[in-house]
Amino acid sequence: MDNEARKLGDIPTEEFRKYGHQIVDWLANYFENLENYPVLSPIEPDWLKSRLPPSPPQAGEDLGDVLADVDKLIIPAVTHWNHPNFHGLFSTSTSAVGVFGEMFAAAFDMKAMLWRTSPASTELEDVVLDWLRQMMGLPDHFEGIIYDTASVSTMHAIAAAREKAGLSIREKGMGGRDDVPLLRVYCSEHVHSSIDKGVITLGLGLRSLRKIECNQRFEMIPENLDEAIHEDIAAGFKPICVIPTVGTTSTSSVDPINDIADICEKFGIWMHVDAAYAGSAAIIPEMKPHFKGWERADSIVVNPHKWLFTPFDLSVLYCKDLSILKEAFSLVAEYLKTGDEKTVKNGMDFGIQLGRRFRALKLWFVIRYFGVEGMVERLREHCRLARLFASWVEQSSDWELMAPVPFALVCFRATHGVASTDLNSLNERIMNEINSSRKAYLSHTKLNGNFTLRLSVGSIHVEEAHLAKVWGLLNDRLQAAAN
Numbered sequence: 001m002d003n004e005a006r007k008l009g010d011i012p013t014e015e016f017r018k019y020g021h022q023i024v025d026w027l028a029n030y031f032e033n034l035e036n037y038p039v040l041s042p043i044e045p046d047w048l049k050s051r052l053p054p055s056p057p058q059a060g061e062d063l064g065d066v067l068a069d070v071d072k073l074i075i076p077a078v079t080h081w082n083h084p085n086f087h088g089l090f091s092t093s094t095s096a097v098g099v100f101g102e103m104f105a106a107a108f109d110m111k112a113m114l115w116r117t118s119p120a121s122t123e124l125e126d127v128v129l130d131w132l133r134q135m136m137g138l139p140d141h142f143e144g145i146i147y148d149t150a151s152v153s154t155m156h157a158i159a160a161a162r163e164k165a166g167l168s169i170r171e172k173g174m175g176g177r178d179d180v181p182l183l184r185v186y187c188s189e190h191v192h193s194s195i196d197k198g199v200i201t202l203g204l205g206l207r208s209l210r211k212i213e214c215n216q217r218f219e220m221i222p223e224n225l226d227e228a229i230h231e232d233i234a235a236g237f238k239p240i241c242v243i244p245t246v247g248t249t250s251t252s253s254v255d256p257i258n259d260i261a262d263i264c265e266k267f268g269i270w271m272h273v274d275a276a277y278a279g280s281a282a283i284i285p286e287m288k289p290h291f292k293g294w295e296r297a298d299s300i301v302v303n304p305h306k307w308l309f310t311p312f313d314l315s316v317l318y319c320k321d322l323s324i325l326k327e328a329f330s331l332v333a334e335y336l337k338t339g340d341e342k343t344v345k346n347g348m349d350f351g352i353q354l355g356r357r358f359r360a361l362k363l364w365f366v367i368r369y370f371g372v373e374g375m376v377e378r379l380r381e382h383c384r385l386a387r388l389f390a391s392w393v394e395q396s397s398d399w400e401l402m403a404p405v406p407f408a409l410v411c412f413r414a415t416h417g418v419a420s421t422d423l424n425s426l427n428e429r430i431m432n433e434i435n436s437s438r439k440a441y442l443s444h445t446k447l448n449g450n451f452t453l454r455l456s457v458g459s460i461h462v463e464e465a466h467l468a469k470v471w472g473l474l475n476d477r478l479q480a481a482a483n
Protein backbone atom coordinates (compact mmCIF):
# COMPACT_ATOMS: atom_id res chain seq x y z
CA MET A 1 0.00 0.00 0.00
CA ASP A 2 1.40 3.43 -0.88
CA ASN A 3 2.31 5.84 1.86
CA GLU A 4 0.05 8.59 0.55
CA ALA A 5 -3.07 6.53 1.23
CA ARG A 6 -1.84 5.48 4.64
CA LYS A 7 -1.47 8.98 6.01
CA LEU A 8 -4.99 9.88 7.00
CA GLY A 9 -8.32 8.18 7.10
CA ASP A 10 -9.11 4.50 7.45
CA ILE A 11 -7.84 1.41 5.69
CA PRO A 12 -8.57 1.69 1.94
CA THR A 13 -11.71 -0.14 0.91
CA GLU A 14 -9.85 -2.45 -1.43
CA GLU A 15 -7.53 -3.54 1.33
CA PHE A 16 -10.43 -4.05 3.73
CA ARG A 17 -12.15 -6.20 1.17
CA LYS A 18 -9.05 -8.27 0.47
CA TYR A 19 -8.24 -8.97 4.12
CA GLY A 20 -11.89 -9.33 5.02
CA HIS A 21 -12.25 -12.25 2.62
CA GLN A 22 -9.01 -13.70 3.90
CA ILE A 23 -10.17 -13.48 7.51
CA VAL A 24 -13.52 -15.11 6.79
CA ASP A 25 -11.64 -17.94 5.06
CA TRP A 26 -9.34 -18.19 8.04
CA LEU A 27 -12.30 -18.44 10.43
CA ALA A 28 -14.06 -21.01 8.25
CA ASN A 29 -10.94 -23.19 8.39
CA TYR A 30 -10.72 -22.61 12.11
CA PHE A 31 -14.25 -23.81 12.79
CA GLU A 32 -13.71 -26.75 10.46
CA ASN A 33 -10.46 -27.82 12.11
CA LEU A 34 -11.21 -27.08 15.75
CA GLU A 35 -10.45 -30.61 16.83
CA ASN A 36 -6.86 -30.34 15.67
CA TYR A 37 -6.10 -27.67 18.23
CA PRO A 38 -5.08 -28.47 21.80
CA VAL A 39 -8.07 -27.67 24.01
CA LEU A 40 -5.99 -25.83 26.60
CA SER A 41 -3.26 -23.51 25.46
CA PRO A 42 0.13 -25.15 26.08
CA ILE A 43 1.99 -21.93 26.85
CA GLU A 44 3.66 -21.04 30.14
CA PRO A 45 2.77 -17.73 31.79
CA ASP A 46 4.53 -14.76 30.09
CA TRP A 47 5.16 -16.76 26.91
CA LEU A 48 3.18 -14.25 24.86
CA LYS A 49 4.31 -11.14 26.71
CA SER A 50 7.95 -12.02 26.22
CA ARG A 51 7.41 -12.25 22.46
CA LEU A 52 5.69 -8.92 22.00
CA PRO A 53 7.47 -5.58 21.66
CA PRO A 54 7.15 -3.57 24.87
CA SER A 55 6.28 -0.36 22.99
CA PRO A 56 3.87 0.32 20.13
CA PRO A 57 5.02 0.65 16.51
CA GLN A 58 5.69 4.27 15.53
CA ALA A 59 4.90 3.69 11.87
CA GLY A 60 1.86 1.73 10.74
CA GLU A 61 2.46 -1.91 9.93
CA ASP A 62 1.24 -4.08 7.14
CA LEU A 63 -1.99 -5.89 7.99
CA GLY A 64 -0.51 -9.05 6.48
CA ASP A 65 2.16 -8.99 9.19
CA VAL A 66 -0.46 -8.56 11.89
CA LEU A 67 -2.41 -11.54 10.56
CA ALA A 68 0.74 -13.65 10.40
CA ASP A 69 1.29 -12.88 14.08
CA VAL A 70 -2.22 -14.08 14.88
CA ASP A 71 -1.08 -17.49 13.68
CA LYS A 72 2.36 -17.32 15.21
CA LEU A 73 1.68 -15.62 18.55
CA ILE A 74 -2.00 -15.47 19.38
CA ILE A 75 -3.17 -18.94 18.39
CA PRO A 76 -0.69 -20.80 20.64
CA ALA A 77 -1.99 -18.70 23.54
CA VAL A 78 -5.65 -19.46 22.86
CA THR A 79 -7.65 -21.92 24.94
CA HIS A 80 -10.26 -23.15 22.53
CA TRP A 81 -13.64 -22.76 24.15
CA ASN A 82 -15.29 -23.88 20.91
CA HIS A 83 -13.46 -27.22 20.95
CA PRO A 84 -15.95 -30.09 21.29
CA ASN A 85 -13.85 -31.55 24.13
CA PHE A 86 -13.92 -28.39 26.23
CA HIS A 87 -15.92 -29.84 29.11
CA GLY A 88 -14.63 -27.67 31.94
CA LEU A 89 -16.56 -25.01 33.86
CA PHE A 90 -19.61 -24.69 31.68
CA SER A 91 -18.88 -25.70 28.12
CA THR A 92 -19.91 -22.74 26.03
CA SER A 93 -19.32 -22.04 22.38
CA THR A 94 -20.27 -19.54 19.80
CA SER A 95 -21.91 -20.46 16.55
CA ALA A 96 -20.17 -19.24 13.43
CA VAL A 97 -23.37 -17.47 12.48
CA GLY A 98 -23.24 -15.49 15.72
CA VAL A 99 -19.86 -14.14 14.60
CA PHE A 100 -21.59 -12.45 11.66
CA GLY A 101 -23.80 -10.54 14.09
CA GLU A 102 -20.68 -9.33 15.91
CA MET A 103 -19.10 -8.19 12.66
CA PHE A 104 -22.04 -5.94 11.89
CA ALA A 105 -22.26 -4.68 15.47
CA ALA A 106 -18.57 -3.75 15.45
CA ALA A 107 -18.93 -2.02 12.10
CA PHE A 108 -21.97 0.05 13.11
CA ASP A 109 -20.25 0.90 16.39
CA MET A 110 -23.52 2.06 17.89
CA LYS A 111 -23.65 3.19 21.48
CA ALA A 112 -27.11 2.18 22.52
CA MET A 113 -27.69 4.77 25.20
CA LEU A 114 -30.62 6.63 23.71
CA TRP A 115 -33.22 5.49 21.23
CA ARG A 116 -32.13 8.42 19.07
CA THR A 117 -28.49 7.33 18.95
CA SER A 118 -29.41 3.71 18.27
CA PRO A 119 -32.99 2.98 17.23
CA ALA A 120 -32.04 -0.36 15.63
CA SER A 121 -30.34 -1.63 18.75
CA THR A 122 -33.04 -0.37 21.08
CA GLU A 123 -35.94 -1.84 19.13
CA LEU A 124 -34.25 -5.09 18.10
CA GLU A 125 -33.32 -5.69 21.74
CA ASP A 126 -36.97 -5.46 22.76
CA VAL A 127 -38.12 -7.75 19.98
CA VAL A 128 -35.42 -10.40 20.36
CA LEU A 129 -35.80 -10.49 24.15
CA ASP A 130 -39.51 -10.93 23.72
CA TRP A 131 -38.87 -13.83 21.33
CA LEU A 132 -36.57 -15.41 23.88
CA ARG A 133 -39.15 -14.84 26.62
CA GLN A 134 -41.72 -16.71 24.53
CA MET A 135 -39.25 -19.50 23.77
CA MET A 136 -38.65 -19.97 27.49
CA GLY A 137 -42.37 -19.90 28.26
CA LEU A 138 -42.29 -16.88 30.56
CA PRO A 139 -45.45 -14.75 30.94
CA ASP A 140 -45.59 -11.53 28.94
CA HIS A 141 -45.24 -9.23 31.94
CA PHE A 142 -41.51 -9.97 31.84
CA GLU A 143 -39.49 -7.32 30.07
CA GLY A 144 -35.79 -7.78 29.45
CA ILE A 145 -32.65 -5.73 29.26
CA ILE A 146 -29.26 -6.87 27.96
CA TYR A 147 -26.07 -6.53 30.00
CA ASP A 148 -22.66 -8.00 29.43
CA THR A 149 -22.58 -10.78 32.02
CA ALA A 150 -24.75 -12.54 34.60
CA SER A 151 -22.58 -11.00 37.29
CA VAL A 152 -23.72 -7.57 36.17
CA SER A 153 -27.33 -8.69 35.65
CA THR A 154 -27.50 -10.07 39.17
CA MET A 155 -25.90 -6.96 40.64
CA HIS A 156 -28.64 -4.90 38.97
CA ALA A 157 -31.30 -7.28 40.29
CA ILE A 158 -30.02 -6.83 43.85
CA ALA A 159 -29.91 -3.07 43.29
CA ALA A 160 -33.54 -3.20 42.15
CA ALA A 161 -34.49 -5.21 45.24
CA ARG A 162 -32.72 -2.64 47.40
CA GLU A 163 -34.56 0.18 45.67
CA LYS A 164 -37.87 -1.62 46.20
CA ALA A 165 -37.11 -1.87 49.91
CA GLY A 166 -37.73 1.90 50.08
CA LEU A 167 -34.67 3.01 52.05
CA SER A 168 -33.78 5.98 49.79
CA ILE A 169 -30.32 4.53 49.29
CA ARG A 170 -30.10 6.13 45.86
CA GLU A 171 -30.16 9.54 47.55
CA LYS A 172 -28.76 8.94 50.99
CA GLY A 173 -26.40 6.01 50.52
CA MET A 174 -25.87 3.53 53.32
CA GLY A 175 -22.97 4.88 55.32
CA GLY A 176 -23.41 7.18 58.30
CA ARG A 177 -27.08 6.32 58.74
CA ASP A 178 -28.67 4.86 61.81
CA ASP A 179 -32.01 4.27 60.09
CA VAL A 180 -30.76 1.47 57.82
CA PRO A 181 -30.70 -1.99 59.40
CA LEU A 182 -28.48 -4.81 58.15
CA LEU A 183 -29.95 -5.83 54.81
CA ARG A 184 -30.14 -9.52 54.02
CA VAL A 185 -29.79 -11.40 50.74
CA TYR A 186 -30.33 -15.17 50.73
CA CYS A 187 -29.04 -17.87 48.44
CA SER A 188 -27.90 -21.49 48.75
CA GLU A 189 -24.39 -22.65 49.63
CA HIS A 190 -23.85 -23.73 46.04
CA VAL A 191 -24.38 -20.42 44.25
CA HIS A 192 -22.13 -18.66 41.83
CA SER A 193 -19.66 -16.16 43.30
CA SER A 194 -21.33 -13.39 41.27
CA ILE A 195 -23.87 -13.04 44.09
CA ASP A 196 -21.11 -12.46 46.63
CA LYS A 197 -19.56 -9.91 44.28
CA GLY A 198 -22.93 -8.21 43.81
CA VAL A 199 -23.35 -7.55 47.53
CA ILE A 200 -19.74 -6.40 47.76
CA THR A 201 -20.20 -3.95 44.88
CA LEU A 202 -23.46 -2.53 46.20
CA GLY A 203 -21.98 -1.83 49.60
CA LEU A 204 -24.20 -4.35 51.36
CA GLY A 205 -21.10 -6.30 52.30
CA LEU A 206 -20.59 -10.04 52.53
CA ARG A 207 -22.07 -9.91 56.03
CA SER A 208 -25.45 -9.31 54.40
CA LEU A 209 -25.33 -12.55 52.43
CA ARG A 210 -26.85 -15.53 54.18
CA LYS A 211 -26.25 -18.91 52.61
CA ILE A 212 -28.93 -21.50 53.21
CA GLU A 213 -28.18 -25.18 53.63
CA CYS A 214 -28.88 -27.67 50.86
CA ASN A 215 -30.26 -31.19 50.86
CA GLN A 216 -28.37 -34.22 49.53
CA ARG A 217 -29.26 -33.23 46.00
CA PHE A 218 -27.61 -29.83 46.54
CA GLU A 219 -30.95 -27.99 46.47
CA MET A 220 -31.78 -25.18 48.88
CA ILE A 221 -33.96 -26.37 51.79
CA PRO A 222 -36.99 -24.03 51.82
CA GLU A 223 -37.77 -24.70 55.51
CA ASN A 224 -34.30 -23.47 56.42
CA LEU A 225 -34.82 -20.35 54.33
CA ASP A 226 -38.11 -19.66 56.08
CA GLU A 227 -36.49 -20.12 59.46
CA ALA A 228 -33.54 -17.87 58.57
CA ILE A 229 -35.85 -15.07 57.47
CA HIS A 230 -37.90 -15.32 60.68
CA GLU A 231 -34.72 -15.26 62.71
CA ASP A 232 -33.30 -12.24 60.85
CA ILE A 233 -36.51 -10.22 61.16
CA ALA A 234 -36.59 -10.95 64.89
CA ALA A 235 -33.00 -9.70 65.11
CA GLY A 236 -34.00 -6.42 63.42
CA PHE A 237 -32.48 -7.14 60.02
CA LYS A 238 -34.23 -6.36 56.73
CA PRO A 239 -34.48 -9.19 54.18
CA ILE A 240 -34.50 -7.67 50.68
CA CYS A 241 -33.81 -10.47 48.22
CA VAL A 242 -33.77 -14.25 47.81
CA ILE A 243 -31.75 -15.71 44.94
CA PRO A 244 -32.60 -19.31 44.07
CA THR A 245 -30.66 -20.92 41.24
CA VAL A 246 -31.84 -23.14 38.42
CA GLY A 247 -28.65 -24.91 37.42
CA THR A 248 -26.07 -24.17 40.11
CA THR A 249 -22.47 -23.79 39.06
CA SER A 250 -21.16 -26.68 41.11
CA THR A 251 -23.61 -29.43 40.14
CA SER A 252 -26.38 -27.77 38.05
CA SER A 253 -28.83 -28.52 40.86
CA VAL A 254 -32.23 -26.84 40.88
CA ASP A 255 -33.48 -24.98 43.93
CA PRO A 256 -37.21 -25.53 44.63
CA ILE A 257 -38.31 -22.27 43.05
CA ASN A 258 -42.02 -22.66 43.64
CA ASP A 259 -41.64 -23.25 47.39
CA ILE A 260 -39.17 -20.39 47.62
CA ALA A 261 -41.62 -18.15 45.74
CA ASP A 262 -44.24 -18.94 48.43
CA ILE A 263 -41.81 -17.76 51.11
CA CYS A 264 -40.87 -14.61 49.19
CA GLU A 265 -44.53 -13.80 48.69
CA LYS A 266 -45.31 -14.34 52.35
CA PHE A 267 -42.59 -11.92 53.48
CA GLY A 268 -42.82 -9.54 50.51
CA ILE A 269 -39.22 -10.16 49.44
CA TRP A 270 -37.81 -9.79 45.92
CA MET A 271 -37.10 -13.14 44.24
CA HIS A 272 -34.29 -13.12 41.68
CA VAL A 273 -33.73 -16.41 39.85
CA ASP A 274 -30.19 -17.15 38.70
CA ALA A 275 -30.72 -19.23 35.56
CA ALA A 276 -27.55 -17.96 33.88
CA TYR A 277 -26.61 -21.44 32.75
CA ALA A 278 -29.77 -23.53 32.70
CA GLY A 279 -32.27 -20.87 31.62
CA SER A 280 -31.56 -21.83 28.02
CA ALA A 281 -32.94 -25.31 28.73
CA ALA A 282 -36.34 -23.78 29.45
CA ILE A 283 -36.88 -23.78 25.68
CA ILE A 284 -37.00 -27.63 25.77
CA PRO A 285 -40.60 -28.64 26.51
CA GLU A 286 -39.71 -31.71 28.64
CA MET A 287 -37.43 -29.57 30.84
CA LYS A 288 -40.29 -27.33 31.97
CA PRO A 289 -40.74 -29.08 35.35
CA HIS A 290 -37.32 -27.78 36.49
CA PHE A 291 -38.58 -24.24 36.06
CA LYS A 292 -41.83 -24.57 37.96
CA GLY A 293 -42.45 -21.33 39.82
CA TRP A 294 -39.84 -19.17 38.07
CA GLU A 295 -42.67 -17.26 36.43
CA ARG A 296 -43.39 -15.91 39.94
CA ALA A 297 -39.97 -14.22 40.12
CA ASP A 298 -39.41 -10.48 40.27
CA SER A 299 -36.34 -10.92 38.09
CA ILE A 300 -34.51 -13.69 36.22
CA VAL A 301 -31.06 -13.79 34.66
CA VAL A 302 -30.37 -15.95 31.60
CA ASN A 303 -27.13 -16.03 29.60
CA PRO A 304 -27.51 -16.69 25.88
CA HIS A 305 -23.71 -16.51 25.72
CA LYS A 306 -23.57 -19.58 27.90
CA TRP A 307 -25.74 -22.17 26.24
CA LEU A 308 -27.47 -20.55 23.26
CA PHE A 309 -24.55 -20.40 20.82
CA THR A 310 -24.24 -16.63 21.03
CA PRO A 311 -20.72 -15.17 21.15
CA PHE A 312 -19.68 -13.74 24.48
CA ASP A 313 -21.03 -11.45 25.81
CA LEU A 314 -24.81 -11.34 26.16
CA SER A 315 -26.68 -11.73 29.42
CA VAL A 316 -30.37 -10.94 29.84
CA LEU A 317 -32.12 -9.68 32.94
CA TYR A 318 -35.88 -10.15 32.81
CA CYS A 319 -37.93 -8.09 35.27
CA LYS A 320 -41.57 -8.25 36.19
CA ASP A 321 -41.40 -4.48 36.45
CA LEU A 322 -38.42 -2.96 34.70
CA SER A 323 -39.38 0.52 35.91
CA ILE A 324 -37.81 -0.18 39.30
CA LEU A 325 -34.43 -0.35 37.61
CA LYS A 326 -35.20 2.97 36.06
CA GLU A 327 -36.05 4.43 39.46
CA ALA A 328 -32.76 3.12 40.77
CA PHE A 329 -30.53 4.25 37.92
CA SER A 330 -32.08 6.77 35.57
CA LEU A 331 -30.20 10.04 35.47
CA VAL A 332 -30.69 12.23 32.42
CA ALA A 333 -27.93 14.78 32.04
CA GLU A 334 -28.74 17.91 30.04
CA TYR A 335 -26.72 16.76 27.04
CA LEU A 336 -28.70 13.52 26.93
CA LYS A 337 -32.15 15.15 26.78
CA THR A 338 -33.89 14.48 23.51
CA GLY A 339 -37.48 15.47 24.30
CA ASP A 340 -38.85 12.03 23.42
CA GLU A 341 -38.15 10.42 26.82
CA LYS A 342 -41.83 9.75 27.41
CA THR A 343 -42.37 7.83 24.20
CA VAL A 344 -39.17 5.83 23.70
CA LYS A 345 -37.08 3.41 25.75
CA ASN A 346 -33.56 4.63 26.41
CA GLY A 347 -31.23 1.77 27.38
CA MET A 348 -29.05 3.97 29.57
CA ASP A 349 -31.94 4.37 32.04
CA PHE A 350 -31.77 0.76 33.21
CA GLY A 351 -28.30 0.39 34.61
CA ILE A 352 -24.91 1.85 35.33
CA GLN A 353 -23.71 1.97 31.73
CA LEU A 354 -24.27 4.87 29.41
CA GLY A 355 -23.18 3.42 26.08
CA ARG A 356 -24.23 -0.16 25.39
CA ARG A 357 -23.10 -2.54 22.66
CA PHE A 358 -25.48 -3.65 19.93
CA ARG A 359 -25.67 -7.16 21.38
CA ALA A 360 -29.19 -8.02 20.28
CA LEU A 361 -28.00 -8.33 16.69
CA LYS A 362 -26.00 -11.52 17.20
CA LEU A 363 -28.84 -13.21 19.11
CA TRP A 364 -31.20 -12.22 16.30
CA PHE A 365 -28.86 -13.89 13.78
CA VAL A 366 -28.62 -17.03 15.89
CA ILE A 367 -32.35 -17.42 16.55
CA ARG A 368 -33.25 -16.73 12.93
CA TYR A 369 -30.64 -19.07 11.50
CA PHE A 370 -31.38 -22.09 13.72
CA GLY A 371 -35.03 -21.40 14.41
CA VAL A 372 -36.60 -22.35 17.70
CA GLU A 373 -36.75 -26.00 16.61
CA GLY A 374 -33.08 -26.07 15.69
CA MET A 375 -32.08 -24.62 19.03
CA VAL A 376 -34.31 -27.00 20.98
CA GLU A 377 -32.87 -29.99 19.09
CA ARG A 378 -29.29 -28.98 19.83
CA LEU A 379 -29.87 -28.44 23.54
CA ARG A 380 -31.88 -31.64 23.80
CA GLU A 381 -28.98 -33.54 22.22
CA HIS A 382 -26.56 -32.07 24.77
CA CYS A 383 -28.80 -33.29 27.58
CA ARG A 384 -29.03 -36.72 25.96
CA LEU A 385 -25.24 -36.93 25.63
CA ALA A 386 -24.77 -35.96 29.27
CA ARG A 387 -27.25 -38.64 30.37
CA LEU A 388 -25.47 -41.16 28.13
CA PHE A 389 -22.13 -40.32 29.73
CA ALA A 390 -23.76 -40.57 33.16
CA SER A 391 -25.04 -44.04 32.25
CA TRP A 392 -21.48 -45.16 31.39
CA VAL A 393 -20.39 -43.90 34.80
CA GLU A 394 -23.25 -45.70 36.52
CA GLN A 395 -22.61 -48.96 34.73
CA SER A 396 -18.94 -49.01 35.63
CA SER A 397 -17.76 -50.29 38.99
CA ASP A 398 -14.72 -47.98 38.75
CA TRP A 399 -16.72 -44.74 38.76
CA GLU A 400 -19.65 -43.18 40.53
CA LEU A 401 -22.05 -40.32 39.97
CA MET A 402 -21.82 -37.60 42.61
CA ALA A 403 -24.96 -35.59 41.79
CA PRO A 404 -28.15 -35.87 39.74
CA VAL A 405 -27.92 -34.81 36.08
CA PRO A 406 -30.87 -32.48 35.40
CA PHE A 407 -29.29 -30.77 32.36
CA ALA A 408 -25.99 -31.38 30.57
CA LEU A 409 -23.47 -31.47 33.40
CA VAL A 410 -22.17 -34.71 34.90
CA CYS A 411 -20.51 -34.75 38.34
CA PHE A 412 -18.62 -37.96 38.98
CA ARG A 413 -15.42 -39.48 40.33
CA ALA A 414 -13.25 -42.55 40.18
CA THR A 415 -13.87 -44.95 43.05
CA HIS A 416 -11.53 -47.67 41.88
CA GLY A 417 -9.35 -48.63 44.85
CA VAL A 418 -5.73 -47.68 44.56
CA ALA A 419 -3.56 -49.13 47.31
CA SER A 420 -3.81 -46.16 49.66
CA THR A 421 -7.29 -45.10 48.86
CA ASP A 422 -7.05 -41.36 48.74
CA LEU A 423 -9.78 -40.75 46.24
CA ASN A 424 -9.35 -37.00 46.29
CA SER A 425 -5.78 -37.08 45.07
CA LEU A 426 -6.55 -39.91 42.63
CA ASN A 427 -9.28 -37.87 40.97
CA GLU A 428 -7.25 -34.70 40.99
CA ARG A 429 -4.39 -36.55 39.34
CA ILE A 430 -6.65 -38.02 36.65
CA MET A 431 -8.05 -34.57 35.88
CA ASN A 432 -4.64 -32.91 35.74
CA GLU A 433 -3.22 -35.58 33.47
CA ILE A 434 -6.10 -35.29 31.03
CA ASN A 435 -5.90 -31.51 31.04
CA SER A 436 -2.17 -31.46 30.42
CA SER A 437 -2.60 -33.91 27.53
CA ARG A 438 -4.66 -31.03 26.05
CA LYS A 439 -6.96 -33.58 24.42
CA ALA A 440 -9.85 -32.57 26.63
CA TYR A 441 -10.55 -30.13 29.43
CA LEU A 442 -12.37 -31.10 32.62
CA SER A 443 -12.78 -29.07 35.79
CA HIS A 444 -13.80 -30.00 39.30
CA THR A 445 -15.78 -29.07 42.35
CA LYS A 446 -15.77 -30.21 45.96
CA LEU A 447 -18.94 -31.92 47.19
CA ASN A 448 -19.07 -32.71 50.90
CA GLY A 449 -15.29 -32.58 50.89
CA ASN A 450 -15.01 -34.96 47.94
CA PHE A 451 -12.98 -33.93 44.90
CA THR A 452 -15.51 -34.29 42.09
CA LEU A 453 -14.92 -34.18 38.34
CA ARG A 454 -17.29 -32.11 36.24
CA LEU A 455 -18.02 -32.84 32.60
CA SER A 456 -20.10 -30.19 30.89
CA VAL A 457 -21.60 -30.78 27.45
CA GLY A 458 -22.38 -27.57 25.60
CA SER A 459 -20.26 -26.96 22.51
CA ILE A 460 -22.25 -26.65 19.33
CA HIS A 461 -19.67 -29.04 17.80
CA VAL A 462 -19.98 -31.85 20.34
CA GLU A 463 -20.98 -35.36 19.25
CA GLU A 464 -21.18 -38.75 20.91
CA ALA A 465 -17.68 -39.66 19.65
CA HIS A 466 -16.21 -36.79 21.67
CA LEU A 467 -17.70 -38.15 24.86
CA ALA A 468 -16.46 -41.64 24.01
CA LYS A 469 -13.02 -40.10 23.62
CA VAL A 470 -13.09 -38.53 27.11
CA TRP A 471 -14.44 -41.73 28.58
CA GLY A 472 -11.48 -43.55 27.02
CA LEU A 473 -9.03 -40.98 28.38
CA LEU A 474 -10.54 -41.22 31.86
CA ASN A 475 -10.30 -45.00 31.94
CA ASP A 476 -6.74 -44.96 30.57
CA ARG A 477 -5.65 -42.51 33.25
CA LEU A 478 -7.40 -44.54 35.93
CA GLN A 479 -5.66 -47.73 34.77
CA ALA A 480 -2.31 -45.94 34.73
CA ALA A 481 -2.87 -44.51 38.21
CA ALA A 482 -3.91 -47.88 39.60
CA ASN A 483 -0.79 -49.67 38.31
Ligand SMILES: *Cc1c(COP(=O)(O)O)cnc(C)c1O
Nearest residue numbers: 149150151192194247249276277
Ligand atom coordinates in the same frame (compact mmCIF):
# COMPACT_ATOMS: atom_id res chain seq x y z
C1 LIG B 1 -21.84 -18.62 34.63
C2 LIG B 1 -22.74 -18.29 35.73
C3 LIG B 1 -22.76 -17.01 36.28
C4 LIG B 1 -21.84 -15.91 35.87
O1 LIG B 1 -21.84 -15.66 34.52
P1 LIG B 1 -21.09 -14.40 33.87
O2 LIG B 1 -21.96 -14.07 32.72
O3 LIG B 1 -19.73 -14.89 33.46
O4 LIG B 1 -21.01 -13.33 34.88
C5 LIG B 1 -23.67 -16.76 37.28
N1 LIG B 1 -24.50 -17.70 37.74
C6 LIG B 1 -24.50 -18.96 37.24
C7 LIG B 1 -25.45 -19.98 37.79
C8 LIG B 1 -23.63 -19.29 36.22
O5 LIG B 1 -23.63 -20.54 35.72
